[in-house]
Structure formats: structure tokens, C-alpha cells
Amino acid sequence: MASISEWYAGKNVLITGATGFMGKVLMEKLLRSCPDVKALYILVRPKAGQSMSERVQDMMMCKLFDRVREDNPDFHQKIIPISSELTQPGLAISPEDVQTLTSCINIVFHCAATIRFDEPLKHALQLNVIATQQLLSLAQQMQHLQAFIHISTAYANCNRRHIDEVIYPPPVEPKKLIDSLEWMDDSIICDITPRLIGDRPNTYTYTKALAECVVQQESGKLNIAIIRPSIVGASWQEPFPGWIDNFNGPSGIFIAAGKGILRTMRASNDAVADLIPVDVVINLTLAAGWYTAVHRPKTALVYNCTTGGINPFHWGEIEHHVMSTFKRNPLEQAFRRPNANITSNYLINQYWILVSHKFPALIYDLFLRLSGQKPQMMRIFNRLHKAIGLLAYFSSQDWEWNSDNMNMLMNQLSADDRRTFNFDVRQLNWPEYIENYCIGTKKYVLNEDMSDIPAARQHLRKLRNIRYTFNTVLLVFIWRVFIARSQMARNIWYFVVSLCYKFLSYFRASSTLTQ
Numbered sequence: 001m002a003s004i005s006e007w008y009a010g011k012n013v014l015i016t017g018a019t020g021f022m023g024k025v026l027m028e029k030l031l032r033s034c035p036d037v038k039a040l041y042i043l044v045r046p047k048a049g050q051s052m053s054e055r056v057q058d059m060m061m062c063k064l065f066d067r068v069r070e071d072n073p074d075f076h077q078k079i080i081p082i083s084s085e086l087t088q089p090g091l092a093i094s095p096e097d098v099q100t101l102t103s104c105i106n107i108v109f110h111c112a113a114t115i116r117f118d119e120p121l122k123h124a125l126q127l128n129v130i131a132t133q134q135l136l137s138l139a140q141q142m143q144h145l146q147a148f149i150h151i152s153t154a155y156a157n158c159n160r161r162h163i164d165e166v167i168y169p170p171p172v173e174p175k176k177l178i179d180s181l182e183w184m185d186d187s188i189i190c191d192i193t194p195r196l197i198g199d200r201p202n203t204y205t206y207t208k209a210l211a212e213c214v215v216q217q218e219s220g221k222l223n224i225a226i227i228r229p230s231i232v233g234a235s236w237q238e239p240f241p242g243w244i245d246n247f248n249g250p251s252g253i254f255i256a257a258g259k260g261i262l263r264t265m266r267a268s269n270d271a272v273a274d275l276i277p278v279d280v281v282i283n284l285t286l287a288a289g290w291y292t293a294v295h296r297p298k299t300a301l302v303y304n305c306t307t308g309g310i311n312p313f314h315w316g317e318i319e320h321h322v323m324s325t326f327k328r329n330p331l332e333q334a335f336r337r338p339n340a341n342i343t344s345n346y347l348i349n350q351y352w353i354l355v356s357h358k359f360p361a362l363i364y365d366l367f368l369r370l371s372g373q374k375p376q377m378m379r380i381f382n383r384l385h386k387a388i389g390l391l392a393y394f395s396s397q398d399w400e401w402n403s404d405n406m407n408m409l410m411n412q413l414s415a416d417d418r419r420t421f422n423f424d425v426r427q428l429n430w431p432e433y434i435e436n437y438c439i440g441t442k443k444y445v446l447n448e449d450m451s452d453i454p455a456a457r458q459h460l461r462k463l464r465n466i467r468y469t470f471n472t473v474l475l476v477f478i479w480r481v482f483i484a485r486s487q488m489a490r491n492i493w494y495f496v497v498s499l500c501y502k503f504l505s506y507f508r509a510s511s512t513l514t515q
């Protein structure tokens with residue numbers, strides 16, 4: 001039987017969401033490990049004042065593609081951008097492009113989605129469900145299509161504790177919801193959203209569950225597989241350890257903790273942190289594409305792509321390793337020395353938010369105001385609180401995912417493929433991974449230079465001295481205001497001191513008696 005890379009040789013691949021985090025890693029891996037792939041057609045929209053081709057050119061310059069560039073400097077010739085806005089009818093693909101795609105595509109990877117937790121329901125539905133439906137219709141017209149791989153999330157069914165590799169009945173029939181929301185005013189939709197999403201935490205997980213149902217409805221006509229990754233983190237090994245390019249999920253939290261901004265967060269120390277490295281997800285996705293096309297399973301296979309059941313690691317351990325890494329490799333211009341703690345207790349968390357977030361932010365903003373600058377710290381903390389409020393749901397509880405299909409797929413691979421498309425997370429060394437992850441956020445998200453670490457350490461020492469000075473001044477101030485000025489406070493103070501003195505004399509006397 002052909003190996004995975006042999007199977008991809010000569011194939012035309014369609015990728016949605018190629019400019020996103022996972023889409024880029026998918027493209028890189030395909031180009032590097034399947035060098036004979038014929039072409040990658042990627043659906044891209046113009047954005048932020050950049051045309052589609054400018055965006056693609058920029059993307060290919062990214063460090064992520066360094067290894068591919070080394071192997072094949074002309075790799076860009078294999079990338080064919082197709083202009084598309086997924087929220088538009090027909091995905092806004094021109095008739096000529098539709099013609100090209102339907103005549104040549106062999107496999108589709110559908111990665112595009114809105115992953116924002118606060119997305120208005122109508123937009124999340126438009127992108128995550130309706131666009132998926134439209135892409136499936138397009139796929140049905142593709143004459144040489146062998147597999148359609150849909151990227152979902154392990155949290156699509158997070159209202160359940162135990163999640164099997166099956167497509168669960170949807171919370172509502174997608175078509176009914178689409179029809180009803182079509183005529184509704186945005187404010188009405190906003191009002192009924194909590195009732196609709198029910199026991200799911202956000203519109204993201206809700207619409208991803210609906211998308212799975214839409215995919216299932218087409219599974220009789222197409223060869224389909226669904227990949228459900230948990231919390232996708234930086235790369236483990238490929239193309240190099242620690243690659244990450246965004247603030248999503250834990251990355252933003254790690255950075256905020258490393259910068260000394262985040263000091264407390266609601267999370268359970270003992271809950272499993274189901275992180276999965278992005279390269280593992282992509283290796284599994286490519287292997288699943290091969291398996292779906294070659295073996296044509298009778299029903300759509302779902303692959304829960306998680307670590308918790310196989311090689312568990314907990315949020316408490318993550319906190320420890322993140323803090324230890326940022327103490328050894330500090331981020332530049334930290335606000336305070338990194339020292340974040342997680343707690344599952346609501347009141348304790350609120351106390352630390354007040355003392356360690358809001359109070360320093362107020363003081364710093366006061367300092368900025370007095371020095372004629374614009375206050376900004378409170379604004380940053382408000383955004384951070386919004387983000388951690390939305391993420392806490394995922395870090396405060398455990399889920400159990402069945403991963404039989406992931407194991408089955410691993411057993412189907414040859415020894416060579418298992419090495420090239422490694423998704424065996426039993427080999428993952430968590431402390432090493434978290435260290436590379438944190439350093440990755442420093443190098444690739446914040447674009448900080450590792451050679452500036454001595455200066456960053458010096459800055460932390462300065463912050464420590466400021467803290468010591470501040471604490472001393474505060475003590476003297478309290479003494480001056482409450483002790484020195486009030487007779488009663490003075491009396492209490494003398495009483496406490498004389499009590500301590502009496503205790504000390506008593507212990508000294510009793511210890512001389514026993515000698």
C-alpha cells in the first residue's frame with residue numbers, strides 16, 4: 001500500500017482557513033513531507049487593507065516556512081490562492097474558480113472558522129455552519145474528490161463529561177435555526193442566545209456542534225472524516241519546537257503571566273489540561289485524509305485528538321512550568337515579576353484580582369497621569385479579565401475523550417509513516433514542551449530576541465527593588481497614619497509588643513529551667 005506521502009503525490013488539495021494558525025502548519029507539513037503534492041488551492045479573502053496575493057506573499061515569508069524554503073525555494077509555485085469570502089453566497093468564489101476546483105480537487109481540508117468565544121450567534125452560524133454547508137455542496141460537485149476532512153473541536157460537545165468518537169444529536173436542527181435567525185433582528189438574537197446555547201459556554205462550541213451535524217448529513221454522499229482537537233498549542237517538534245503565532249487559548253494567558261500582568265486566574269490545579277501540540281493535530285489530520293481516501297470507511301469517522309486520556313498533565317503543573325520558564329527566560333519590559341497562581345476558589349480569586357490586578361493598575365495609571373501620559377493599565381486589565389472569564393470554563397473542569405480511532409489510525413501506519421506523521425502523544429515530555437511553548441511565545445508571538453534576556457533579567461531585578469522600596473514606604477506610611485497619630489492605636493501597639501515580650505521572656509525562662 002502507498003505510504004502517506006506517496007498517496008499525496010500528484011494530488012490537488014483544497015484548504016480553507018490556510019492563513020490561520022492550523023492552516024499554515026498544515027500547508028507547511030504537506031509541502032515539506034509530501035514534496036510531490038501537485039498543488040495547494042487555498043481559499044483566502046483580502047483583509048486589513050491587504051489584497052489576497054499580498055497576504056499570501058507575506059504568509060510565505062513567515063519563519064514557519066524556512067525549512068520548506070530550504071528544501072525547495074520555489075515552493076510558492078505550488079500554492080494557488082483562490083479569492084473567497086466564506087460568509088457570502090457561493091463562498092464568493094468566481095465561476096471560473098469553481099470550474100477549476102470542481103475539475104481538479106482530490107481532497108479538501110476545511111479549517112476555516114471563527115474561534116472567538118464572544119462571536120454573535122448569527123455570525124458564528126454564518127461562518128461555522130452555513131459556510132460548511134456551502135463547502136460541502138461545492139465538494140459534491142468535485143469530480144475527483146476522494147476525501148473531505150472537517151476540523152471540529154473536542155469541545156463541540158463540552159456539555160457532556162464523557163465524549164465518544166460519534167456525532168451526537170445536535171442541540172437544534174441546523175436548518176430550522178438558520179431559517180429562524182434569517183428574519184430576526186440582531187437584538188432579538190442577542191436576547192435569545194443564552195437560551196439557545198443552553199448548557200454550552202459560548203456560540204463557538206454551539207455552532208461547531210451544529211457544523212458536525214451538517215457534515216454528517218452529507219456523509220452518505222462523500223468520504224468524510226471529522227478531526228476534534230482539544231486545546232491546540234505551540235508545535236512540539238515540527239517544523240521546530242515551540243512555533244506559535246497567536247494569543248488564542250493558553251498562549252495569551254502564558255504571555256500575560258510572563259509579563260507579570262496576570263497574577264491570578266480561576267482554574268483547577270487538579271483538572272487535566274488537555275493541550276495538544278499543533279504539529280500532532282496536523283499529522284493526524286493528514287493521516288486521516290490518507291486513510292479516508294484509501295480505505296473509504298462506511299461511515300464518517302470522528303477522531304478525538306486529545307492528550308488527557310493518554311498522557312495527562314494538569315493545570316497546576318502547567319502553572320509551575322510556565323512560571324519557572326519565565327523566571328529563567330524573562331519577557332522584556334515586564335510589568336511586574338512573574339508570579340501567577342491559579343485557584344478554583346471564586347472568593348480567593350476575587351481577592352487577588354483586587355489586590356494584585358486592580359490595585360497595581362490603579363497606582364500605575366495614577367503614575368502615568370501624573371507624568372502627563374495616557375492611563376492604560378486598567379484598560380489592559382479589563383480586557384484580560386474578559387478573556388480569562390471566557391477561558392475559565394475550560395480550565396476549571398475535566399472531560400474524558402475516547403480516542404480509539406486515533407489509536408486505530410496509528411496502527412494502520414507503516415513504521416516510516418508513524419515517524420514522519422507522528423501523533424503518538426505518549427512520547428510527549430510535558431515540562432520540555434511547556435518550556436519550548438513559553439519560549440515560542442517570546443520569540444514568535446512577541447518577536448523578542450533571546451540575546452536580550454540579560455537586560456530582561458536586569459529589569460526584573462529593578463522591579464524587585466521597586467517592590468521592596470514600595471513595601472517599606474507603605475509600612476512607614478501605615479505606621480505614621482494609624483499608629484503614631486492615634487492614642488488608641490498606640491496603646492494597642494504597645495500592648496501587642498509587651499505581650500510578645502512577655503511570651504519571649506516566658507519561653508526563655510522555661511528553656512533555662514529545663515536545661
Ligand SMILES: CCCCCCCCCCCCCCCCCC(=O)SCCNC(=O)CCNC(=O)[C@H](O)C(C)(C)COP(=O)(O)OP(=O)(O)OC[C@H]1O[C@@H](n2cnc3c(N)ncnc32)[C@H](O)[C@@H]1OP(=O)(O)O
Pocket residue numbers: 115116117118153154155230231232247248249250251252253254256257265267315318319322323340342383384386387390391392394395
Ligand atoms: C500561568 C498560568 C497558567 C494558567 C493556565 C490556565 C490557562 C487556561 C487556558 C484555557 C484555554 C482554554 C481554551 C479552550 C479552547 C477550546 C478549543 C477550541 O476549540 S477554539 C480555540 C480557542 N479560541 C480562543 O482561544 C479564542 C479566545 N479569544 C476570544 O474569544 C477573543 O479574543 C476575546 C473574547 C478573548 C477577546 O476579544 P476582544 O476583546 O474583542 O479582543 P481581540 O480578540 O480583538 O484581542 C484583543 C487583544 O487581546 C489579545 N488576546 C486575545 N486573546 C487573548 C487571551 N486569551 N489572553 C490574552 N490576550 C489575548 C489579542 O491578541 C489582542 O491583542 P492586540 O492585537 O490588541 O495587541
Ligand SMILES: NC(=O)C1=CN([C@@H]2O[C@H](COP(=O)(O)OP(=O)(O)OC[C@H]3O[C@@H](n4cnc5c(N)ncnc54)[C@H](OP(=O)(O)O)[C@@H]3O)[C@@H](O)[C@H]2O)C=CC1
Pocket residue numbers: 016017018019020021022023043044045047084085086087110111112113114115127151152153154208228229230231232233248249
Ligand atoms: N486553535 C485551537 O485551539 C483550536 C482550533 N480548532 C479548530 O481548528 C480550526 C482552525 O483553527 P485556527 O487555525 O486556530 O483558527 P484561526 O482563527 O487561526 O484561523 C481561522 C481561519 O479561518 C479563516 N476565516 C475566518 N473567517 C473567514 C471568512 N469569512 N472567509 C474566509 N476565511 C475566513 C481565517 O482567515 P483570515 O486570516 O482571513 O481571517 C483563518 O484562515 C477551526 O475550525 C477551529 O474550530 C479546534 C480546536 C482547538
